[in-house]
Amino acid sequence: MAWETIDRRSLSEDELGPGLSEAVKAKIRTFFDRYPTRQAVLLPALHVAQDAVGYISYRVMREVAELLELPPAKVMDVVSFYTQFWTHPRGKKTIVLCRSLGCELMGGKEVLAALKEKLGIGEHETSVDGEWSLMTEECLAACEHAPCMLINEKLHKCVRVEDLDRILADPENDKIEVVRSDLYDAPREPGSQA
């Protein structure tokens, strides 16, 4: 693998990626009175921002830093530490497959191999049409339903290789059934998909 180094100070405006809308910034501000410091809002802010933009672009990092009165380097520090924050665009649906011991014993490896073949992508990759991203996670804490995988928000339990076609073809495969709370969601435009 070749690494490409980027001088982030000299990036041009259009290389910074998408930024945050005013509504999202207002949403992030609602978290301010929950914590005694601004910096503590960083994780909620990044969750909201990632929900709005899809990933954490350089512009988002800058804007969040400005909002929280932090140096942008601190924001990047945190973004790079946590596995759930993406620093590059990802597919519409992200599959997170568990690969911890419980799931592996129950056939997680076969499911991973089948997923790679069906989607034509490897781990931590996004398909060319931008539909799917595949990644593995160490434990999803659903070991009694092994092997399990998340598609965006929905946890699929006891996934068998033969179920994969049905799961992947289902357009509702990322919707959860419980009552949603929009606390960590970005504000939606009226009329757009929630």
Added chain:
Amino acid sequence: MKHVGVPNSTSLEVYKSDGGYAAAAQALRMKPAEIVELVKKANLRGRGGAGFPAGLKWGFLPPGRDVTYLCVNADESEPPTFSNRVLMESDPHMLLEGILISGYATQTTVAYIYMRGEFIEQFHILQKAIDEAYAGGYFGKNILGSGYDLECYIHRGAGAYICGEETGLIESLEGKRGWPRIKPPFPAVEGAFRQPTVVNNVETLACVPHIVSRGVDWWLSLGHENSWGPKMYCVSGPVQRPGCYEGPLGITVRDLIYGEDFGGGMLGGKRVKAVFPGGLSMGVLRGDVFPRNAGAVDPKQDYDELDCMLDFDDPRRYGLMGLGTAAGVVVPEDVDIRDVLVNVTRFFGTESCGQCTQCREGSNWMRKIAGRLRAGAGRLYDLDLLEDISNNMGMMPGQSICGLSDGAAWPVRMLVQKFRREFEQHIAAQDPEAAERVLREINPAAYELPIVEGRATRSVGGTFQVPLDACGAGE
């Protein structure tokens, strides 16, 4: 003790219809110090892994403080643990009642529930429960007319195992990377936002309402010396009924796997090869019988490690680090032990936060060695090397800040010690030419170095002497 399976169990109505929040009302009429005494008397030990007495932890808070934070550790990342998830998705109000009582006992001003980012459904369920509790007057200002104020927020993590460590959790709550802090100062003195902080596990807090409402005598009727009360056990892997079960502390691993009320036996009648009874980091038990006397098997005298009792002390007799989370994953007889080693080392290699060198490098070194063993290019020397690395990382040799690296080292050491013969058989069965081919692929720079045969020597003092020609032979 819980409402799993009750329809609509997450709603406040259902919880209250069953005597919910009665304990909170009772507790708010008591003095905070009385509740702390009660919890101390019950010897409620933390359910999150370390088993530290919760009452004692609360007692460390300095007197005369203005602000106290309560961090609820819902960052359940230890595979294969899922009891907190079950509790939060089917009985969120029990947790909230526990937070309210514990918050009152410690005079907490704000409670943060640090929930791991992978819990998505659970977040929505718990957030709805919190909204209901606010509407019902159980959080906010002047709770139930007692003049006590408590705010409760969920703080979502973003996928880091280390944030289950209490100071790592606090750092993450403050909006930094979850690097644990050097203790002391302990969080009770200086924790989140440099204020006194209590960090308790979900399950620990969910026990508190029951201690208050049912009394210490009821609590002490369950379990045995030093390990009182009920515990949520998890069992997963190829068993008939994987899941989360509640029982008194002190059931045996055999009960957990074969008991009718628990795992219900192995799938397909397979035998147990190994069990990780307390989460991966606590170490491993062997499933086969060790006869005390050579020859005939005598069930009265022979024992196997499945007789290990799951309480706070007994696992240590079997070389485990402790009870951990009491979540067992069962490895059946037909699984290659090298696969298990690869999985375990990969987990800790990935999840080491990278702060302390010994943990960051050691866990990944072990992962590479495990991968090499798995690929059929192992050497007997690797087994000694694994033991040596695992003896030299962690808090106990004094090398790291938090216990993650002990947790990374412990299962590797246990696996190598307890399954050494199997590893040696695998190594003996390797094809030397294929092994060399694999080594060349893995580390082309070392391809001309010889594969070292035989074990490294150990001196009397137990220090490890590496034969000179083995140094650098493909790390």
